Amino acid sequence: MPTQTTGATDSALAEPVISVDGLSVRFHKSRRNRSVRDLLFKGQSGVRAGEFWALRRVTFDVQHGEAIGVIGRNGQGKSTLLKALAGVLMPDDGTVEVRGGVAPLIEITGGFVGDLTVRDNITLTAGLHGMNKEQVAGCFDDIVEFAEIENFLDAPYKHLSSGMRVRVAFAVVSRLEEPILLVDEVLAVGDRAFREKCWERIEELIDDGRTLFLVSHNARDLKRFCSRGLYMQEGKLIMDAPIAEVLEQYHADSDEAAELRREQVSKRKEDRERAIADDPSTVGESNDGTSSRETRNKDKKAERPRRVDDDDDDYDTY
Amino acid sequence: MGPNEDVPLNRSDQRSPIARARAVWRVRKILWLLVVRDLKVTYAGSALGYVWTVLDPLLMCSVYWFVFTQVFPRGAGEEPYIIFLVAGVLAWNWFTSSVNESAKAFRASRKLVKSTDLPREIWILQVVMSKGCEYVMSLPVLVAFMLIYQKSVNIYILTLPLAMAIQFVLLTGIGLLLAPLIVLVRDLERLIKVMLRLGFYASPVLYSVDRVPESYQWIYVVNPMGDLLQLYRSGIFGDLMNWGHVGIAAAISTAVFALGWFVFARLERTALKEI
Numbered sequence: 001m002p003t004q005t006t007g008a009t010d011s012a013l014a015e016p017v018i019s020v021d022g023l024s025v026r027f028h029k030s031r032r033n034r035s036v037r038d039l040l041f042k043g044q045s046g047v048r049a050g051e052f053w054a055l056r057r058v059t060f061d062v063q064h065g066e067a068i069g070v071i072g073r074n075g076q077g078k079s080t081l082l083k084a085l086a087g088v089l090m091p092d093d094g095t096v097e098v099r100g101g102v103a104p105l106i107e108i109t110g111g112f113v114g115d116l117t118v119r120d121n122i123t124l125t126a127g128l129h130g131m132n133k134e135q136v137a138g139c140f141d142d143i144v145e146f147a148e149i150e151n152f153l154d155a156p157y158k159h160l161s162s163g164m165r166v167r168v169a170f171a172v173v174s175r176l177e178e179p180i181l182l183v184d185e186v187l188a189v190g191d192r193a194f195r196e197k198c199w200e201r202i203e204e205l206i207d208d209g210r211t212l213f214l215v216s217h218n219a220r221d222l223k224r225f226c227s228r229g230l231y232m233q234e235g236k237l238i239m240d241a242p243i244a245e246v247l248e249q250y251h252a253d254s255d256e257a258a259e260l261r262r263e264q265v266s267k268r269k270e271d272r273e274r275a276i277a278d279d280p281s282t283v284g285e286s287n288d289g290t291s292s293r294e295t296r297n298k299d300k301k302a303e304r305p306r307r308v309d310d311d312d313d314d315y316d317t318y
Numbered sequence: 319m320g321p322n323e324d325v326p327l328n329r330s331d332q333r334s335p336i337a338r339a340r341a342v343w344r345v346r347k348i349l350w351l352l353v354v355r356d357l358k359v360t361y362a363g364s365a366l367g368y369v370w371t372v373l374d375p376l377l378m379c380s381v382y383w384f385v386f387t388q389v390f391p392r393g394a395g396e397e398p399y400i401i402f403l404v405a406g407v408l409a410w411n412w413f414t415s416s417v418n419e420s421a422k423a424f425r426a427s428r429k430l431v432k433s434t435d436l437p438r439e440i441w442i443l444q445v446v447m448s449k450g451c452e453y454v455m456s457l458p459v460l461v462a463f464m465l466i467y468q469k470s471v472n473i474y475i476l477t478l479p480l481a482m483a484i485q486f487v488l489l490t491g492i493g494l495l496l497a498p499l500i501v502l503v504r505d506l507e508r509l510i511k512v513m514l515r516l517g518f519y520a521s522p523v524l525y526s527v528d529r530v531p532e533s534y535q536w537i538y539v540v541n542p543m544g545d546l547l548q549l550y551r552s553g554i555f556g557d558l559m560n561w562g563h564v565g566i567a568a569a570i571s572t573a574v575f576a577l578g579w580f581v582f583a584r585l586e587r588t589a590l591k592e593i
Contacts (some may be wrong), residue, residue, distance in 0.1 A: 027591055087435025090587040102435065110429030115359050127351045129434065 007229045015099060017180060017211050018062035018085065023095030025080055025235075054080040056226060056235045057094065064179070067212040069226035069243050071250050077235040082106060082184050085213060101130065101178035108169035109213040114158030118168060121157045125172050139175050146201070147171035168196055174201050181205055183214045199224070219247050335579065338405040342356050344566055349440045349447070357446035371456050373413060378406050382524055394525035396555040398467045404460050405551045406523040410455035413489065413543055414514050419446040420493030421510055424593050431593055439579075442493035446486060453482075464554070474555030480564070484571050485546050491575030498585035501592050518529075520549050526558070541576070542567040 029050045055077045062068060065159040070078045084096050086104040111125035124142055126136045138287070144150055147167040152160060160168070183202065199221065206225060207213050216222055222243055229246030231239035239246050333341075342349070363369040382403055386394045395402035423441040424431055431441060464470070491519035500506045521543045527535060538544035545560075552559040 025591075083432070086430050086433070089590055092587070104433050104435075107429045107433035110433045113355065113359055113439060115362060116355070122357065124355050128348055128430070213327065317371075 014147075015251060016061035017064050017095040017099050018060075020085075021027060021059050021080075021097075023058040023084060023091050023096055024053055024093035025077075025089060026051050026092045027054045027080075041289055047229075055084065058235075058237045059094075060212075060230065060237060060240055062211060065209050066227045067206050067213055068214070068228045068230060069222040069246075070213065070215045070230045070232060071222065071246055072113070072232035073254075076232045078232050079184055080235075081105075081230075081232065082182050082213060082215055085180075086182050098180065102178040102180045102182055102236040103129070103173055104182045104184075105170070105173055105180035106182060106184045107163050108173045112157050112165065115156055116191070118157055118160070119152050119153045122168065122172055125169070126175070129173065129176050131176065135177070142176055143168075146174075146197070151199055163191060163194070164298075170198055170201075174198070174205065178210075180211045181213065183212065183216075184286075185216055187188060199236045219251075220246065333583075338437065338439065338579075338583070342439050342443070345436055348436060349397060349443055352440065352444040353448045353451065356444065357451055360448075360452065370454070371452055372459050375404065375407050375456055375459055379407050382407070386524065394529060395522075396526060396551070396558070397546035398469065400525070401460065401463050401467060401469055402551060403524065404463055405554060406547050407505055408453060408456050409458060409485070409547060409550045410518065410521065410523045410543070411456070412449050413485065414518070415452075416446050416449040417492050417496070417510065418490045419449070420489065421567075423493065423495035423497045423506065424501050425591060428593055431590070434583075437531060438590075439494065439582070440499050442582075446489045449489075450482065450486060469554060470552050471540060472556045474556055474559050475565075477549055477559075478553055481546055481549040484542070484549075484564075484568050486548075487575050488542050488567075488571035491571065491578035494582040495574070496578075498582055498589035501589040502585065517541075517543065522542075537568060539563055539566060540570070542570045 018089070029052060033076075057257060058077075058081065070081060082104075083106070084091055086102055086106060087096075087098070088104075088106075103162050111128045112121045113124070116124070122140065123136055126139075127133075131139075137262065144153065147164075147170075149160075149164065149168055149171075152164070157165065157168075181202070202212065202225065212225060214222065214226055226243045229241060230237055230244040231241075231246045231250060239249055345556070360371075366373070379400065383400050386392075386403075388592055389401055393399065395406075402514055419426065420442045424438075427444075429440050430436075431438065433523050498507065498509065500510075521532075521542055525549060527538045527544065530538060545563040547565055548558045548560065
């Protein structure tokens with residue numbers, strides 16, 4: 001429950017704070033072939049056509065105070081896993097047990113209302129996440145200071161820039177006294193300085209003994225905060241190891257995939273060139289143009305750093 | 319990952335209604351916060367704020383009043399008609415605005431639904447309650463007309479909380495039923511609009527039930543809003559009181575609530591994925 005505080009879990013140190021057992025979540029590829037009757041009375045029986053497992057039999061335990069990074073390419077189930085942990089998705093199979101409250105840094109601007117002032121919004125959102133009045137009053141100044149929003153307290157929230165909105169939201173949610181922190185690439189917005197400030201705040205929270213779950217494509221951040229990595233592929237947990245090893249595997253796989261792609265591109269190019277050679281009549285100026293552009297692209301690709309930790313801004317928009 | 323894997327699925331998350339109710343009770347403070355937020359948005363958002371709460375029903379009523387006393391001067395309800403009318407329109411407004419918005423509750427609070435693990439019933443309760451508060455705050459309109467026409471209340475005015483309680487149960491049931499359905503079946507939104515318009519004329523908002531030909535009166539008895547509107551008015555027009563009909567309204571509302579909650583619990587998981 002969001003109202004629980006860190007104190008509640010301190011007594012249960014030996015027990016894992018998160019136990020995920022056989023967690024499976026199923027999604028529909030299309031919304032077409034379903035009837036309401038279907039949903040109500042036989043909606044739970046296995047996977048039918050047009051469905052796929054976004055998560056499949058994922059099992060792991062998390063001990064108190066662990067910092068875990070979730071790695072995987074887009075669409076492999078990372079965010080779904082985080083949502084299941086946050087309790088905003090319900091498993092189709094298996095169980096998720098989270099002992100203690102969760103501070104979800106997912107969709108953090110969700111509780112904010114454009115028409116109300118920043119001040120009202122801070123109070124309301126903090127309350128919404130389970131803080132009582134005294135707690136809100138106690139950390140209100142900290143929140144304002146962290147978000148650097150002193151001058152806009154009485155402005156309607158909708159007048160803030162998107163960067164400022166995220167700042168306020170992060171300031172509030174990161175202030176929650178929950179023992180578990182779920183971070184889903186929320187920090188993609190905001191300028192560099194503020195992003196660094198956020199990371200520092202998260203670091204503080206980890207040192208404070210919180211449990212961290214971080215989804216990111218940024219290897220540097222992952223290395224900085226996490227000790228353990230979970231590697232997701234096609235909805236399955238394929239690797240659960242120290243973060244360095246997991247990252248290494250991930251990079252190896254990515255490189256392999258990139259290599260494969262390059263091979264395909266050059267093969268296609270060869271095919272085309274062969275076709276042109278076979279039938280010179282089809283060769284137009286445009287065709288030449290394309291092929292030279294492709295070569296240029298390919299060069300660019302080769303120049304481009306392949307390691308994930310270098311593309312600092314390669315976040316997904318969430 | 320094979321699509322043919324058939325596994326026994328456990329239902330550990332399918333909690334009993336008691337567990338669900340407890341979960342909602344535990345977050346009652348947050349629910350209240352959401353209601354307050356809604357009201358703040360309603361009243362802080364526009365310059366006229368509260369005036370709209372009063373003006374909206376007032377304008378509607380003046381139109382109906384004109385039609386039914388000046389254009390067709392046959393009389394449609396009790397006299398003074400304007401009081402009869404306002405008493406009905408205010409309660410009906412609560413009904414229609416609440417059904418409309420609670421049906422869309424998941425989409426309206428999309429981001430919050432996707433980022434907090436609050437029991438999801440509260441997104442519906444939030445709408446029903448804040449619309450209920452708006453209803454109460456629009457009651458001064460009725461009081462004003464009663465002062466103007468020197469019409470006093472009778473003992474049945476004490477049933478006002480009962481009428482509101484039954485309507486609350488009914489609205490919560492409808493909201494719980496529609497909110498997950500509308501996520502899965504978009505067209506429902508249109509259907510709801512049409513049904514509400516039909517419901518308006520199938521309820522005694524503009525006229526009294528006893529003006530309806532006897533062979534059709536059962537519609538107004540089976541329709542819980544029909545019974546409720548009569549109950550709301552009985553505090554002013556004592557002869558409209560009919561305890562039997564109140565019982566029917568309570569029974570049907572409870573049944574709607576049970577159905578709505580059942581559907582909500584079954585569809586919650588699927589709806590969450592589609593939000």
